[in-house]
Amino acid sequence: MTTPATSVSNLSLPLPRLAIPLGDPAGIGPEVVLKALGARDWSAIATVTILGTRSLLHQTLVALQQSSYAGPLPALDSLDLADISPPLPLETVTFGQASAATGAASFAYLQTAIEGAVAGQYDAIVTGPIAKSAWKAAGHHYPGQTELLAEGAKAERFGMAFVAQSPHTDWWLRALLATTHIPLRQVPEALTPALLTQKLDLLIHSLKQDFGLTQPRIAVAGLNPHSGESGQLGREEVDWLISWLEAQRQRYPQVQIDGPIPPDTMWVRPGQAWFGTEGRALETAHDAYLALYHDQGLIPVKLMAFDRAVNTTVGLPFVRTSPDHGTAFDIAGRGIADGNSMVAAMEVAVEMVGRRG
Numbered sequence: 001m002t003t004p005a006t007s008v009s010n011l012s013l014p015l016p017r018l019a020i021p022l023g024d025p026a027g028i029g030p031e032v033v034l035k036a037l038g039a040r041d042w043s044a045i046a047t048v049t050i051l052g053t054r055s056l057l058h059q060t061l062v063a064l065q066q067s068s069y070a071g072p073l074p075a076l077d078s079l080d081l082a083d084i085s086p087p088l089p090l091e092t093v094t095f096g097q098a099s100a101a102t103g104a105a106s107f108a109y110l111q112t113a114i115e116g117a118v119a120g121q122y123d124a125i126v127t128g129p130i131a132k133s134a135w136k137a138a139g140h141h142y143p144g145q146t147e148l149l150a151e152g153a154k155a156e157r158f159g160m161a162f163v164a165q166s167p168h169t170d171w172w173l174r175a176l177l178a179t180t181h182i183p184l185r186q187v188p189e190a191l192t193p194a195l196l197t198q199k200l201d202l203l204i205h206s207l208k209q210d211f212g213l214t215q216p217r218i219a220v221a222g223l224n225p226h227s228g229e230s231g232q233l234g235r236e237e238v239d240w241l242i243s244w245l246e247a248q249r250q251r252y253p254q255v256q257i258d259g260p261i262p263p264d265t266m267w268v269r270p271g272q273a274w275f276g277t278e279g280r281a282l283e284t285a286h287d288a289y290l291a292l293y294h295d296q297g298l299i300p301v302k303l304m305a306f307d308r309a310v311n312t313t314v315g316l317p318f319v320r321t322s323p324d325h326g327t328a329f330d331i332a333g334r335g336i337a338d339g340n341s342m343v344a345a346m347e348v349a350v351e352m353v354g355r356r357g
């Protein structure tokens with residue numbers, strides 16, 4: 001992962017200020033945050049503020065020190081840690097069991113981070129994973145952290161994108177989801193030309209702002225098998241998607257917009273570019289992929305890059321990144337969670353803040 005914020009030319013710039021809300025206390029959030037903080041010397045490239053519960057982080061650190069985990073861990077005293085109210089009694093937390101109490105805590109951590117970012121105290125929020133069910137149990141009805149971030153930042157247009165750099169080839173995988181946390185049966189109604197235009201605009205803006213790509217090549221997936229096979233297997237493509245794409249090519253003459261690409265084969269070239277199994281794929285793979293629904297994008301992304309993909313919310317006035325994984329309740333408290341996606345989320349946040357200046 002490259003971190004331009006560390007380059008010599010940037011040494012005089014103020015360091016990016018990251019806020020890290022810990023996520024659900026019963027999940028692996030606190031563990032992966034500690035592992036990520038120990039993974040490198042962050043003080044050279046960022047200032048980091050943890051938003052959570054001190055006693056929970058202390059307990060997690062002690063458990064990790066006593067476990068078979070052999071990687072480096074930070075000293076608790078070395079961390080800038082804000083103890084968020086209301087206090088979370090540790091006896092109410094059972095690893096692996098989301099509850100109203102843990103949902104209320106993770107909600108408060110994130111809200112404090114958002115308030116700080118909106119007030120200009122932080123340049124980026126790197127979120128630990130939350131459980132949507134726990135938020136609901138606590139009375140907070142949001143599909144996910146993305147929507148709370150957008151509401152807090154007063155962003156009417158926002159999108160969910162995933163980025164990852166291949167450890168095999170250094171190639172960047174970037175995918176934006178046109179629809180996110182809605183039932184599959186609602187996807188065709190939710191997908192409209194207006195919605196897709198909004199998401200494409202956000203993607204093109206982010207590619208320029210966050211990755212310096214001014215003439216990107218973007219692939220847009222079809223919705224139906226074989227992109228509808230001329231209307232035989234579904235009509236969205238012939239009814240409006242093909243003409244919408246043509247209109248976008250007129251709107252963005254500097255952007256190569258390909259599609260609708262049959263969703264099953266759209267991911268072949270990214271896979272080759274990611275794993276380095278076909279040399280030409282590095283030149284022919286697109287700079288970004290627009291998937292029409294959650295699993296159309298996230299199954300391939302997680303298949304390629306589950307240990308290092310980064311979820312980012314585009315359209316906010318500050319940077320937001322997150323590891324691609326969830327609370328992993330099945331392994332919480334066992335010390336075996338992989339912290340690499342959290343490391344990548346922090347590095348990508350530093351990089352994006354640096355690029356946005």
Ligand SMILES: NC(=O)C1=CN([C@@H]2O[C@H](COP(=O)(O)OP(=O)(O)OC[C@H]3O[C@@H](n4cnc5c(N)ncnc54)[C@H](O)[C@@H]3O)[C@@H](O)[C@H]2O)C=CC1
Nearest residue numbers: 128129130131132133322324325326327328330331337338
């Ligand atoms: N950004 C966020 O806050 C996210 C939250 N979630 C939430 O997390 C909860 C659980 O979701 P799941 O679908 O079970 O996905 P998950 O990512 O929590 O777990 C899926 C599988 O991957 C494993 N896994 C996940 N992260 C791992 C890590 N760092 N190291 C090793 N193994 C890991 C788990 O043990 C599990 O077997 C749900 O409430 C979901 O909504 C899911 C994705 C992102």
Ligand SMILES: NCC(=O)COP(=O)(O)O
Nearest residue numbers: 143144145146147311322
């Ligand atoms: N599948 C991605 C995911 O659940 C992330 O949601 P969010 O909490 O970042 O909105």
